[in-house]
Amino acid sequence: MPEPGYVAVVVGLSAAVTWTLRAAPFAVLAPVHDSAVVATLRRHVPLGVLCILAAHTLRDVPTGSVVAAPPFVVAVAVTVGLHLWRGHVLLSIAVGTAVHVTLATLLAGA
Structure with missing residues (x-):
C-alpha cells in the first residue's frame, strides 16, 4: 500500500495535468477568437458535421427491406428540414434521432 503522502502527490500532479490540458485550448485560441477564419468555421462546420453524420448513417441503410428504409429517410x-429552419445543430440531431428511433420501433413492432 503506498504512503498517503505519495498518493497525495500523485493525485495533485494528476489534477494539475488535467486542469492544464483542459485550460490550454482556451488560452491558445483566445487571441484568434475574433479572426475571420474562426468566424468562417463557426458558420460552416455545423452543416458539415450534419452532412458527415448523414452520410455515415445512410451508408448502412438496408435497401432490401421496405420496412427498414423509411425510418432512415x-x-x-x-x-x-429542422436544421434549415432553426439552424440549431443539437436540436436537429436530437429530433432526427428521436424520429428515427420512434419510427424504427413502431415499424419493427408492426
Whole structure:
C-alpha cells in the first residue's frame, strides 16, 4: 500500500495535468477568437458535421427491406428540414434521432 503522502502527490500532479490540458485550448485560441477564419468555421462546420453524420448513417441503410428504409429517410428529412429552419445543430440531431428511433420501433413492432 503506498504512503498517503505519495498518493497525495500523485493525485495533485494528476489534477494539475488535467486542469492544464483542459485550460490550454482556451488560452491558445483566445487571441484568434475574433479572426475571420474562426468566424468562417463557426458558420460552416455545423452543416458539415450534419452532412458527415448523414452520410455515415445512410451508408448502412438496408435497401432490401421496405420496412427498414423509411425510418432512415424520414429521419434525415426531418433533421435537414429542422436544421434549415432553426439552424440549431443539437436540436436537429436530437429530433432526427428521436424520429428515427420512434419510427424504427413502431415499424419493427408492426
